[in-house]
Amino acid sequence: DTAVSQTPKYLVTQMGNDKSIKCEQNLGHDTMYWYKQDSKKFLKIMFSYNNKELIINETVPNRFSPKSPDKAHLNLHINSLELGDSAVYFCASSLRRTANEKLFFGSGTQLSVL
């Protein structure tokens, strides 16, 4: 069983479209995250949720809207996609919200905006 699973793995879309990425973890963790990895492999946190509550929002454009229906799921919706949104998006989870917890990453969603 995959611990952190995200879908889809690949997403190719036109500029201006709206798309969603889904993430689920079966580890019983309290905290989930979205990270963005750019073409140079730089990993940057976007959002963090703890027990469905948003705790970190790292100056991400408001076209990005995370939603956590329960603590095992964290979805990412992106409106009006732009070329610069092309990247690999990783979902992750940790047992608790403190930053010294091990992060478990999903396998990523490669988003290509044409």
Place this chain on the structure above:
Amino acid sequence: GENVEQHPSTLSVQEGDSAVIKCTYSDSASNYFPWYKQELGKGPQLIIDIRSNVGEKKDQRIAVTLNKTAKHFSLHITETQPEDSAVYFCAASIGSGYSTLTFGKGTMLLVSP
């Protein structure tokens, strides 16, 4: 906020050689320093971490050292194997409250047979 510098950006070694990746951090309050390995097409995976009350930690062929005075820490891989080829990320955090991990920019390690 925290800034983590990582060097080198790419590292090529022959199988059996040792590899060393170095990171520096800026926030003296940081006390947690993990290393993640990212294989092609996969998400990063924690391979080893060290906390500021420890100077060195080993796990089989990998070791991490920490110099708090100089604010740098390093990953050492001995007897490298082709399956060690991956991108390695160092990170640092204060490790409490709402603080987050700050990642270095990654090192692509290539181990040639």
